[in-house]
Amino acid sequence: MRFELLLVGCAVLLVAAGEGCKLEKKFYRHSCPNAEHIIKTRTTHLVSSNPYLPAMLLRMHFNDCFVRGCDASLLLNSTAGNIAEKDAPPNLMLGGYGIIDDIKAQLEAQCPGVVSCADIIALAARDSVSVPFKKPLWQVLTGRRDGRVSIGAETFVNLPAPFFNFAQLKANFGSKNMTVHDLVVLFGAHTIGLAPCNSFSSRLYNFTGKGDQDPSLNPTYAQFLKTKCKSLTDTTLVEMDPNSSTTFDTHYYINLLQNKGLFQSDAALLTNKASKKFVLELLHQKRFFTEFAQFMKKLGNLEVLTGTSGEIRSKCWLVNS
Numbered sequence: 452m453r454f455e456l457l458l459v460g461c462a463v464l465l466v467a468a469g470e471g472c473k474l475e476k477k478f479y480r481h482s483c484p485n486a487e488h489i490i491k492t493r494t495t496h497l498v499s500s501n502p503y504l505p506a507m508l509l510r511m512h513f514n515d516c517f518v519r520g521c522d523a524s525l526l527l528n529s530t531a532g533n534i535a536e537k538d539a540p541p542n543l544m545l546g547g548y549g550i551i552d553d554i555k556a557q558l559e560a561q562c563p564g565v566v567s568c569a570d571i572i573a574l575a576a577r578d579s580v581s582v583p584f585k586k587p588l589w590q591v592l593t594g595r596r597d598g599r600v601s602i603g604a605e606t607f608v609n610l611p612a613p614f615f616n617f618a619q620l621k622a623n624f625g626s627k628n629m630t631v632h633d634l635v636v637l638f639g640a641h642t643i644g645l646a647p648c649n650s651f652s653s654r655l656y657n658f659t660g661k662g663d664q665d666p667s668l669n670p671t672y673a674q675f676l677k678t679k680c681k682s683l684t685d686t687t688l689v690e691m692d693p694n695s696s697t698t699f700d701t702h703y704y705i706n707l708l709q710n711k712g713l714f715q716s717d718a719a720l721l722t723n724k725a726s727k728k729f730v731l732e733l734l735h736q737k738r739f740f741t742e743f744a745q746f747m748k749k750l751g752n753l754e755v756l757t758g759t760s761g762e763i764r765s766k767c768w769l770v771n772s
């Protein structure tokens with residue numbers, strides 16, 4: 452009841468002010484008071500048996516928000532005649548869908564039709580990364596609603612590729628109203644997680660098409676990577692932040708400055724004066740954490756559906772009928 456009033460209030464405001472509703476703190480406090488607690492408890496439990504879960508969920512959040520905003524369009528399954536985002540090549544390595552379904556089922560049992568899949572992704576990503584710190588690393592505002600459209604082809608236009616150079620990265624982030632500073636801070640997310648060899652192996656084996664190695668890649672590190680990645684098509688998973696790939700810290704930037712960034716797009720951050728300056732600043736752990744928190748909030752706000760837009764899916768992989 453209260454929930455409906457809130458929605459009406461927001462819809463009226465929307466018309467009056469000519470703008471969409473904003474996300475807010477604890478949007479579910481009346482409609483599903485335990486929602487955030489359930490998400491946190493379940494996520495924390497699941498992380499204890501899967502140290503790579505935080506990386507999966509963080510990437511899921513990013514890949515969802517950069518295509519049609521943070522609307523859980525990434526979770527929708529393909530249907531006859533439509534290839535959805537999750538089945539497009541840039542997303543094929545993603546995991547963690549089952550985790551979101553698991554959490555959603557628990558929420559539906561308590562408060563059917565109330566908590567959006569889009570909010571579950573945002574909260575679970577934050578909570579999973581935060582587990583070792585025993586406090587939330589960034590604030591997640593809530594009230595996102597779920598989209599009804601997911602188009603695989605949109606991933607190519609919206610998601611940055613690992614071979615992007617600095618200009619391409621800047622343009623990509625610019626298209627989301629994000630700055631070079633945002634870019635450098637958010638890239639720190641690569642302090643956790645794994646990447647398949649074929650997302651960077653041209654740097655090892657065929658950089659300019661002459662069977663050569665990327666000269667900007669640290670030769671010792673390249674040697675090490677070649678022991679893991681045997682060929683251009685190898686899909687073996689390697690740590691993105693060597694020996695620290697389950698620890699959320701500033702190691703990403705330390706490695707990067709030693710020319711040990713894994714992707715061309717990582718190395719690209721050193722090719723621009725302004726972005727290199729930000730890399731140096733972010734070596735300071737406290738600064739990285741503060742700024743990462745601010746930019747996660749910005750990421751989580753991208754083109755969100757609020758008020759009466761979109762819907763609250765009852766199953767995250769399927770639009771309501």
Ligand code: HEM
Nearest residue numbers: 506507509510513544611612613637640644645646650716
């Ligand atoms: C800006 C340009 C970016 C590029 C080109 C990029 C590219 C990639 C690629 C190629 C992978 C390997 C996994 C795969 O092939 O699917 C990866 C993994 C990952 N990315 Fe990024 N990424 C970018 C930005 C971000 C941002 C902004 C975040 C989060 C806020 C992020 C979080 C992650 C995480 C956590 C992983 C590890 C996933 C896992 O272990 O399952 N990335 N990224």
Ligand SMILES: *[C@@H]1O[C@H](CO)[C@@H](O)[C@H](O)[C@H]1NC(C)=O
Nearest residue numbers: 526527528529537548768769
């Ligand atoms: C939806 O897709 C996932 C894989 O992305 C698959 O595991 C699941 O079975 C699908 N669900 C349905 C109902 O088709």
Ligand SMILES: *[C@@H]1O[C@H](CO)[C@@H](O)[C@H](O)[C@H]1NC(C)=O
Nearest residue numbers: 625626627628629752753754
């Ligand atoms: C970027 O900002 C412009 C102007 O405020 C706005 O119209 C546009 O929707 C924004 N784009 C995104 C992706 O948020």
Ligand SMILES: *[C@@H]1O[C@H](CO)[C@@H](O)[C@H](O)[C@H]1NC(C)=O
Nearest residue numbers: 656657658659660661662683
């Ligand atoms: C290396 O790249 C060149 C140019 O793109 C291509 O012709 C050649 O087949 C590649 N070599 C291998 C081993 O794939």
Ligand SMILES: *[C@@H]1O[C@H](CO)[C@@H](O)[C@H](O)[C@H]1NC(C)=O
Nearest residue numbers: 671672675692693694695711
């Ligand atoms: C990771 O740790 C191992 C064992 O301590 C060490 O031999 C290796 O060089 C390290 N890898 C990198 C890339 O730093």
